[in-house]
Amino acid sequence: MRVAVELLPRGPRPDVVLLVDVLRASTSIALLFERGAREVRVTPSLRLARELDADLVLGEREGIPPEGFFASTSPAEILGLSLPEKRVVYTSENLPAALLAVKDAPHVLLAAFVNGPAAVRRALELARDEVAVVAAGHRGAEALDDALAAGFLAKKLLRARPDAEPDDGARVAAALLKAYPDPQEALWQSASGRLLVSRGFTEDLAQASVIGRTDRVPRLVAFEEVRGQPVFTLIADGPA
Amino acid sequence: MRVAVELLPRGPRPDVVLLVDVLRASTSIALLFERGAREVRVTPSLRLARELDADLVLGEREGIPPEGFFASTSPAEILGLSLPEKRVVYTSENLPAALLAVKDAPHVLLAAFVNGPAAVRRALELARDEVAVVAAGHRGAEALDDALAAGFLAKKLLRARPDAEPDDGARVAAALLKAYPDPQEALWQSASGRLLVSRGFTEDLAQASVIGRTDRVPRLVAFEEVRGQPVFTLIADGPA
Numbered sequence: 300m301r302v303a304v305e306l307l308p309r310g311p312r313p314d315v316v317l318l319v320d321v322l323r324a325s326t327s328i329a330l331l332f333e334r335g336a337r338e339v340r341v342t343p344s345l346r347l348a349r350e351l352d353a354d355l356v357l358g359e360r361e362g363i364p365p366e367g368f369f370a371s372t373s374p375a376e377i378l379g380l381s382l383p384e385k386r387v388v389y390t391s392e393n394l395p396a397a398l399l400a401v402k403d404a405p406h407v408l409l410a411a412f413v414n415g416p417a418a419v420r421r422a423l424e425l426a427r428d429e430v431a432v433v434a435a436g437h438r439g440a441e442a443l444d445d446a447l448a449a450g451f452l453a454k455k456l457l458r459a460r461p462d463a464e465p466d467d468g469a470r471v472a473a474a475l476l477k478a479y480p481d482p483q484e485a486l487w488q489s490a491s492g493r494l495l496v497s498r499g500f501t502e503d504l505a506q507a508s509v510i511g512r513t514d515r516v517p518r519l520v521a522f523e524e525v526r527g528q529p530v531f532t533l534i535a536d537g538p539a
Numbered sequence: 540m541r542v543a544v545e546l547l548p549r550g551p552r553p554d555v556v557l558l559v560d561v562l563r564a565s566t567s568i569a570l571l572f573e574r575g576a577r578e579v580r581v582t583p584s585l586r587l588a589r590e591l592d593a594d595l596v597l598g599e600r601e602g603i604p605p606e607g608f609f610a611s612t613s614p615a616e617i618l619g620l621s622l623p624e625k626r627v628v629y630t631s632e633n634l635p636a637a638l639l640a641v642k643d644a645p646h647v648l649l650a651a652f653v654n655g656p657a658a659v660r661r662a663l664e665l666a667r668d669e670v671a672v673v674a675a676g677h678r679g680a681e682a683l684d685d686a687l688a689a690g691f692l693a694k695k696l697l698r699a700r701p702d703a704e705p706d707d708g709a710r711v712a713a714a715l716l717k718a719y720p721d722p723q724e725a726l727w728q729s730a731s732g733r734l735l736v737s738r739g740f741t742e743d744l745a746q747a748s749v750i751g752r753t754d755r756v757p758r759l760v761a762f763e764e765v766r767g768q769p770v771f772t773l774i775a776d777g778p779a
Contacts, residue, residue: 306546306681306711441546443707467683467730471546474718475711490707 302456303431304449304468306441308400312431315422316401317410317452320435321444322491324394325409325517326507327357327374332515332535333413335383339517342388343395344528351530354385360392363498374413375502397435398519398531404431407519409533412448412482412507417514419455421536430456432472443489444507447482450475451510482508542696543671544689544708546681548640552671555662556641557650557692560675561684562731564634565757566651566747567597567614572755572775573653575623579757582628583635584768591770594625600632603738614653615742637675638759638771644671647759649773652688652722652747657754659695661776670696672712683729684747687722690715691750722748 303312319325328339336355342348345365348356357377358368370376372389401407406425410418410432422430432452434445450472457463457473465473479485486492486504495503521532543552559565568579576595582588585605588596597617598608610616612629641647646665650658650672662670672692674685690712697703697713705713719725726732726744735743761772 304681309679437707439549440706441544441708441711443710446707446711466680467677467686467728468681470683470725470728471681471686471711471715475714478714478717485710488710 300426300460300463301429301466302453302463302469303429303466304453304472305431305433306446306449306468306472307436308397308433310400311403312401312429314404314429315406315408315426315431316404317408317418317422317430317432318397318401318435319410319432319445319448319452320394320397321411321448321507322486322489322495323372323374323503323507324391326411326413327372327377328389328409328517328533329411329414329513329515330374330377331382331387332517333513334377334380335385336387337384339387339389339533341394341398341531341533342390342528343392345390347525347528348388348390351388353388355382356388358390373500373503374506378506393435393437395529395531397433399529401433402519402522402531409517410452412451412510413512414514414516415452415455416511418516419452419459421516422456423459437491442491444486444491446472447475447479447485540666540700540703541669541706542693542703542709543669543706544693544712545671545673546686546689546708546712547676548637548673550640551643552641552669554644554669555646555648555666555671556644557648557658557662557670557672558637558641558675559650559672559685559688559692560634560637561651561688561747562726562729562735563612563614563743563747564631565649566653567612567617568629568649568757568773569651569654569753569755570614570617571622571627572757573753574617574620575625576627577624579627579629579773581634581638581771581773582630582768583632585630587765587768588628588630591628593628595622596628598630613740613743614746615740618746633675633677635769635771637673639769641673642759642762642771649757650692652691652750653752654754654756655692655695656751658756659692659699661756662696663699677731682731684726684731686712687715687719687725
């Protein structure tokens with residue numbers, strides 16, 4: 300088996316993809332399922348998000364919920380919600396572009412620190428030849444927070460399958476763990492993290508760095524275009 | 540000033556680019572100038588390389604010089620040549636694609652371990668706002684050897700300009716130095732390195748990891764298309 304890491308999405312992979320957007324989409328969507336959500340749809344369009352049928356619409360631009368949105372996509376805020384069987388729409392600028400790149404892979408799961416151990420277990424259950432950890436990055440550039448989480452996941456995968464072959468990306472990402480033994484340090488230094496801190500979302504960084512808080516692993520089950528905008532549907536595998 | 544690192548080429552940058560292809564093009568071309576070459580033209584086409592006017596044509600496919608080529612692009616072999624004022628054609632599969640991506644930047648220099656300190660000095664002389672270290676990668680994927688060299692260069696740049704701001708890519712690359720204090724270890728683990736070792740070019744890895752062997756810094760001065768193939772002309776800055 301191969302363990303691959305891409306520090307930016309480059310296209311579909313042949314088998315299982317673990318897509319990582321630590322601050323905040325893969326963290327927050329795992330936590331939405333942890334709080335009980337039945338389904339999460341992801342789209343970049345605020346206008347479309349308002350029109351989709353849903354119990355809860357989470358929106359942000361630069362971390363702030365725009366007018367008419369109930370709540371932001373902050374993981375710290377999501378942890379305070381109770382969402383039994385709710386259908387959620389989640390807007391994000393970053394995640395849809397990454398999902399678009401990898402959506403044709405046989406299996407696409409979202410992974411972060413908060414669901415890392417469960418995501419690794421699920422990926423290994425599904426994988427035939429390869430698990431590819433794909434970092435979403437930040438505004439088209441490598442993101443330190445995603446790269447570190449990718450390294451954390453790659454190392455866990457390689458520990459679980461000692462015969463697996465890492466590619467160079469996996470070696471690069473795994474090496475980061477030596478420099479950042481505490482994920483919070485990387486989150487604070489990262490461009491995404493500094494943006495969030497500057498907007499008062501300090502608690503998000505703490506929550507996003509908690510390892511294994513949930514067993515829920517969001518899985519991509521449908522893609523459609525609605526009025527030219529991509530809409531991705533995710534459900535969660537794993538125990539509620 | 541900003542210090543940016545891209546672990547794969549994404550397009551032109553606004554100021555100075557240090558393009559890194561440690562195994563082997565940026566290493567070997569710096570050493571061609573060290574051995575006295577006046578000009579190096581780079582093209583992916585073996586057929587075109589044979590037809591260009593030159594004193595020496597270096598070709599390889601998977602490390603081996605094809606029929607009719609005088610020598611391979613091995614840095615260990617180049618160190619044995621004497622090339623006073625020679626005009627060299629250098630074929631490579633990897634470097635032309637990377638050059639194509641960054642060629643419209645105001646300044647494009649080739650950097651590796653062998654000319655790293657000189658490349659950093661030259662980049663800082665030229666830079667107005669930014670030095671971007673761009674790793675060529677290997678067959679479209681992140682390369683461990685290039686990522687480590689990018690980290691080495693980024694760290695030197697940041698040490699020389701303590702007020703400069705690193706981006707996340709620079710933080711990722713610089714963090715690699717903690718995991719690989721000896722560059723040779725990374726070169727041996729890298730996909731490019733293993734390919735070269737499997738073909739008997741073990742000495743290339745040792746030569747490519749020697750830091751600061753030359754002050755020559757190859758600089759891109761012209762680009763043309765000849766029968767649909769890109770041809771890049773490089774000359775060297777710095778003392779002979």
